[in-house]
Amino acid sequence: MTNIMKEKPMAAIHERATMFVSKCVEADQNSVDVYSLLHCYALDCVTHFMFSPGGLKSLDIAEDFDIMHELTYHQSLQKNLLEYYLPSLAPYFPKFLHARSAPKANQYVLDMASQTELDDHSLLEKLKRKESSLEVMQAAAECKDHMAAGIDTTGDGLCFLMWELSQPENLSFQQSLYNELNAAPANAPLDSYVYLDAVIKEALRCAPPIPMSLPRYVPAGGREIDGYIVPEHTIVSCQPYSVHRMNDSVFPDPDRFNPERWLAEDGAAERNRLFFSFATGGRGCTGKNLALVEMKLLLREVYSHYRTTVALDMTASMKLDDQIISSRPQGQSCKLAFTAIE
Numbered sequence: 527m528t529n530i531m532k533e534k535p536m537a538a539i540h541e542r543a544t545m546f547v548s549k550c551v552e553a554d555q556n557s558v559d560v561y562s563l564l565h566c567y568a569l570d571c572v573t574h575f576m577f578s579p580g581g582l583k584s585l586d587i588a589e590d591f592d593i594m595h596e597l598t599y600h601q602s603l604q605k606n607l608l609e610y611y612l613p614s615l616a617p618y619f620p621k622f623l624h625a626r627s628a629p630k631a632n633q634y635v636l637d638m639a640s641q642t643e644l645d646d647h648s649l650l651e652k653l654k655r656k657e658s659s660l661e662v663m664q665a666a667a668e669c670k671d672h673m674a675a676g677i678d679t680t681g682d683g684l685c686f687l688m689w690e691l692s693q694p695e696n697l698s699f700q701q702s703l704y705n706e707l708n709a710a711p712a713n714a715p716l717d718s719y720v721y722l723d724a725v726i727k728e729a730l731r732c733a734p735p736i737p738m739s740l741p742r743y744v745p746a747g748g749r750e751i752d753g754y755i756v757p758e759h760t761i762v763s764c765q766p767y768s769v770h771r772m773n774d775s776v777f778p779d780p781d782r783f784n785p786e787r788w789l790a791e792d793g794a795a796e797r798n799r800l801f802f803s804f805a806t807g808g809r810g811c812t813g814k815n816l817a818l819v820e821m822k823l824l825l826r827e828v829y830s831h832y833r834t835t836v837a838l839d840m841t842a843s844m845k846l847d848d849q850i851i852s853s854r855p856q857g858q859s860c861k862l863a864f865t866a867i868e
């Protein structure tokens with residue numbers, strides 16, 4: 527994943543961030559549904575990362591947009607779990623309880639998995655190297671997992687973030703972000719934007735795209751966890767949503783969106799230790815670097831040039847909607863207005 531910081535992948539993500547902004551401003555700038563466009567952006571970036579020089583252009587091409595739609599607007603996770611836990615009853619479920627399949631996305635991944643001309647930095651190139659023992663179908667399955675893991679997480683995370691920044695009480699944070707972006711030299715490295723980093727961490731702290739339990743199996747011999755002996759084979763878990771709120775000496779007023787809490791040097795080590803949006807350890811998120819680069823490049827592109835506010839016709843609910851392990855805005859729509867900064 528450190529590959530992401532190389533020139534070619536960065537340029538491809540930047541190109542998609544620019545496309546996102548031009549889509550926002552070519553539409554009615556007074557009301558843009560960023561929910562849909564951010565999911566297109568996340569899908570285009572993750573498919574490029576996997577299949578470069580290929581990759582979808584759902585921000586621009588109608589058939590590719592259909593794939594985003596197929597992957598994002600459904601309730602299949604609950605239904606898949608229902609089938610998994612009640613396999614003998616599944617054949618008798620009424621039609622509306624069956625998970626929606628994703629034939630367009632599956633066909634796309636299969637077609638891409640047979641590509642032979644791949645950029646060195648693409649995931650598929652690595653999965654297909656001579657020393658890899660994966661069959662084409664296994665490489666395709668791995669890519670489909672990455673596609674699913676990379677679309678709603680980054681799309682929803684960015685959506686909650688832009689929604690928060692657009693609230694009237696948070697416009698001062700937006701102004702501080704603009705000040706930092708505007709003061710930086712054009713070629714400033716992404717890591718040098720301290721305020722941008724704080725905004726991203728705070729949005730992922732308040733509304734982690736995977737907020738619910740991350741189960742882990744206690745290995746043979748059992749383990750001692752925080753003074754408790756936990757027998758082997760027990761399933762333990764903790765949730766990013768709770769970890770980010772359980773200790774208000776580390777995160778005071780934990781439900782308040784306040785990026786500036788991340789700027790204080792005092793307590794930084796403990797805040798970072800409890801930042802759990804990407805999980806940690808051996809099964810933590812392998813897409814973290816890609817997600818952060820996507821988020822930084824897009825936000826830099828938007829907030830260097832535009833101010834966003836809640837659109838007058840925004841009525842959809844932005845409450846966290848429980849998707850078993852992940853969450854998303856309940857109304858699956860987030861209308862914002864874009865105003866160019868003179």
Ligand code: HEM
Pocket residue numbers: 572671672673675676677679680683730734735736740741802803804805808809810811812813814816817
């Ligand atoms: C803001 C965006 C993202 C967040 C918050 C996020 C969060 C997470 C979390 C919490 C897990 C651990 C799940 C568990 O323990 O059960 C995870 C796993 C994973 N993520 Fe992400 N993710 C994001 C973006 C991405 C992207 C863009 C990709 C694609 C490249 C990706 C690929 C993966 C994969 C493949 C795993 C499974 C790792 C494994 O089990 O070995 N994620 N992610």
